[in-house]
Amino acid sequence: MVAEANRENIMSTIKIKAKESKGSVTVRTLIKHPMETGQRKNKKTGEKIPSHFIQEVTCKANGEEVINVYWGPAVSKNPYLTFVYEGSKGDTIELSWLDNQGNRDSNKVTAK
Amino acid sequence: MNRRKFIKKSLMTVAALGTFSALLIKPKRVYAAWPKASFDITDLSKSINSVYGHNNLSKTTKVKLKVPDIAENGAVVPINVKTSLKNVESIMLFVENNPQPLSSGYMLSAKSKPVIGTRIKMGQTSTVIAAVKSNGKVYSASKEVKITIGGCGG
Amino acid sequence: MNKFFFILLFFSLGVFASPEEDLDAFRDHFKSRFPSIAFSDYKNGVYSVDSSSREQWESIEEFPPYEINIEQGEELFNIPFKNGNIYASCFENKGIGIRQNYPYFDEDTNQVMTLELAINKCRKKNGEKPLNYYKGGPMADISAYMAYTSRGNIINIEIPNNEKALEAYEDGKKLYFSKKGQLNFSCADCHIWQSGTKLRADITSPGIGHSTHFPVYRSSAGRLVTLHERFAGCLNRIRAKPYKAQKDEYRNLEYFVTYMSNGLEINGPGSRK
Numbered sequence: 001m002v003a004e005a006n007r008e009n010i011m012s013t014i015k016i017k018a019k020e021s022k023g024s025v026t027v028r029t030l031i032k033h034p035m036e037t038g039q040r041k042n043k044k045t046g047e048k049i050p051s052h053f054i055q056e057v058t059c060k061a062n063g064e065e066v067i068n069v070y071w072g073p074a075v076s077k078n079p080y081l082t083f084v085y086e087g088s089k090g091d092t093i094e095l096s097w098l099d100n101q102g103n104r105d106s107n108k109v110t111a112k
Numbered sequence: 113m114n115r116r117k118f119i120k121k122s123l124m125t126v127a128a129l130g131t132f133s134a135l136l137i138k139p140k141r142v143y144a145a146w147p148k149a150s151f152d153i154t155d156l157s158k159s160i161n162s163v164y165g166h167n168n169l170s171k172t173t174k175v176k177l178k179v180p181d182i183a184e185n186g187a188v189v190p191i192n193v194k195t196s197l198k199n200v201e202s203i204m205l206f207v208e209n210n211p212q213p214l215s216s217g218y219m220l221s222a223k224s225k226p227v228i229g230t231r232i233k234m235g236q237t238s239t240v241i242a243a244v245k246s247n248g249k250v251y252s253a254s255k256e257v258k259i260t261i262g263g264c265g266g
Numbered sequence: 267m268n269k270f271f272f273i274l275l276f277f278s279l280g281v282f283a284s285p286e287e288d289l290d291a292f293r294d295h296f297k298s299r300f301p302s303i304a305f306s307d308y309k310n311g312v313y314s315v316d317s318s319s320r321e322q323w324e325s326i327e328e329f330p331p332y333e334i335n336i337e338q339g340e341e342l343f344n345i346p347f348k349n350g351n352i353y354a355s356c357f358e359n360k361g362i363g364i365r366q367n368y369p370y371f372d373e374d375t376n377q378v379m380t381l382e383l384a385i386n387k388c389r390k391k392n393g394e395k396p397l398n399y400y401k402g403g404p405m406a407d408i409s410a411y412m413a414y415t416s417r418g419n420i421i422n423i424e425i426p427n428n429e430k431a432l433e434a435y436e437d438g439k440k441l442y443f444s445k446k447g448q449l450n451f452s453c454a455d456c457h458i459w460q461s462g463t464k465l466r467a468d469i470t471s472p473g474i475g476h477s478t479h480f481p482v483y484r485s486s487a488g489r490l491v492t493l494h495e496r497f498a499g500c501l502n503r504i505r506a507k508p509y510k511a512q513k514d515e516y517r518n519l520e521y522f523v524t525y526m527s528n529g530l531e532i533n534g535p536g537s538r539k
Contacts, residue, residue, distance in 0.1 A: 011337065011338070011341065015329075015333060015334065015337075017329065024225055026227075028328065028329050029329075030329045030330075030331065030333060030334065032334045034488075037233075039211070055146040056146055061223070064221075064223070065221060066221050066223050066224060067218065067219065067220060067221060067224055068219040068221075069216065069217070069218050069219070070132075070146060070147060070151075070216060070217040070218075070219070071215075071216045072151040072212060072214060072215055072216060073212075073233075074207065074210055074212065074215040074216070074232050074233045074234075075215060075216055075230060075231070075232055075233070076187060076188045076189075076230075076231040076232060076233055076485075077187070077188075077331075077488045078331040078334060078488070079230065079231065080229070080230055080231045080329055080331075081228075081229070081230050082192075082227075082228065082229040082230070082328075082329075083218070083224065083225075083227060083228050083229075084224070084225035084227045085221070085223045085224050085225060086223045086224075086225065087223070100146075180318065180321065180322050181318065182318065182467075183322070184319045184322045184323070184485070184539040185485040185486050185539035187485050187486055187488065188326065188485035188539075190322055190325035190326065192325075231326075260466075260467035261466070261467060
């Protein structure tokens with residue numbers, strides 16, 4: 001599981017697409033994460049697979065927070081999120097997440 | 113106040129801190145811990161209450177909830193919410209028949225447009241509720257989503 | 267075209283219908299069964315015949331999970347083997363935009379060569395261990411990347427005019443029409459005769475266009491599934507014993523199924539439930 005951000009050789013778990021139109025920036029993101037509920041059982045051992053899911057997602061545009069999201073394990077595996085904020089082409093968008101096992105990742109894109 | 117009342121009040125405050133209502137009371141954005149208490153609740157009305165401190169959701173056509181009538185697959189159900197209401201602080205998504213009805217919460221900023229979308233897991237056929245807090249009042253829209261077991265999808 | 271004539275055409279005693287005639291019969295059947303579907307839309311499988319699931323699929327396609335796999339696949343494709351060689355050296359055009367050429371009949375080894383088999387053949391040639399064909403993982407990721415670079419390219423499988431190639435094609439065709447398993451279904455039952463109808467809560471996809479969009483990211487599995495894994499899944503579902511990945515049976519079946527998708531474009535990897 002990817003833990004720290006800014007490690008150059010590790011592919012980010014976060015893919016972001018951000019497009020501006022008429023003063024609104026639509027951000028779409030797909031995050032690689034198991035979003036394990038903690039209810040599934042290991043078929044071989046019969047033991048429950050521990051829960052492992054993203055709890056918080058934050059997005060900043062030009063350093064200012066535009067949305068804060070709280071997720072539970074009912075959000076699908078490899079979760080998707082889309083939201084819209086008032087912004088401009090060229091905005092620096094930074095998205096970060098934190099999961100219930102203390103892992104984090106973040107990624108940046110420029111709004112097109 | 114007497115000792116008993118004081119302890120009861122302190123415990124209530126501690127309990128409240130684990131819920132969304134603690135986040136919504138504060139005037140400034142606080143990066144509080146994940147509201148575990150709200151996410152753990154198994155009953156829909158208790159879940160709604162833990163978020164808002166009450167159960168008064170006003171149904172409105174101004175909240176548009178887009179979910180499929182029959183989900184292709186219960187593991188990945190696309191859900192989109194938008195609203196024409198102004199000054200939206202938050203959008204919450206509840207799935208009535210999920211083990212824990214609160215699926216997710218979206219805390220908007222002054223720059224947010226009230227539009228969100230995600231994909232959720234649904235364990236069985238259920239009503240899905242989008243709750244939108246605007247100008248201190250909570251509005252909602254809901255739809256039933258049928259979850260089926262396939263025939264040959266494997 | 268009525269069923270009797272169709273069967274007769276496919277099992278003509280003594281005189282086999284040529285693959286070209288089979289393809290015409292196949293296309294004619296679907297044209298009359300689904301008159302309003304544009305030929306090119308068959309590449310979308312079940313979504314060409316079911317509008318409500320199509321809407322959900324389009325929603326997923328706004329940002330499909332397989333984008334993660336394409337990225338992973340590209341990275342894997344470009345990592346050199348221990349001996350310094352790269353995958354690109356095993357394929358024409360450096361492995362880019364070639365998926366529509368698979369499977370083909372390899373006249374040197376007298377067998378059907380699928381893309382996944384070619385990937386492992388490349389690995390073996392360069393001293394690397396083979397990758398698993400099932401359960402997602404690097405094989406599926408590389409296959410997804412190679413499909414992605416081939417998007418838009420038209421499938422045009424040409425069966426060489428030699429006995430062995432025709433035998434492989436006929437073998438695949440025979441399997442397609444054979445009743446199997448406790449439920450006694452053939453591929454044709456669900457995907458030709460009953461295509462577009464309900465099988466409990468599922469709608470069966472048409473037989474044209476089956477191989478254009480593989481591998482697929484399945485929401486239910488939460489990962490990529492390759493074509494042979496899907497064949498195995500189908501056989502399991504009709505309570506038949508599945509064959510093994512990349513052995514003759516599935517490769518010949520893939521040969522037949524892909525030939526029936528001639529004229530359609532590659533649009534893999536795909537999203538499915």
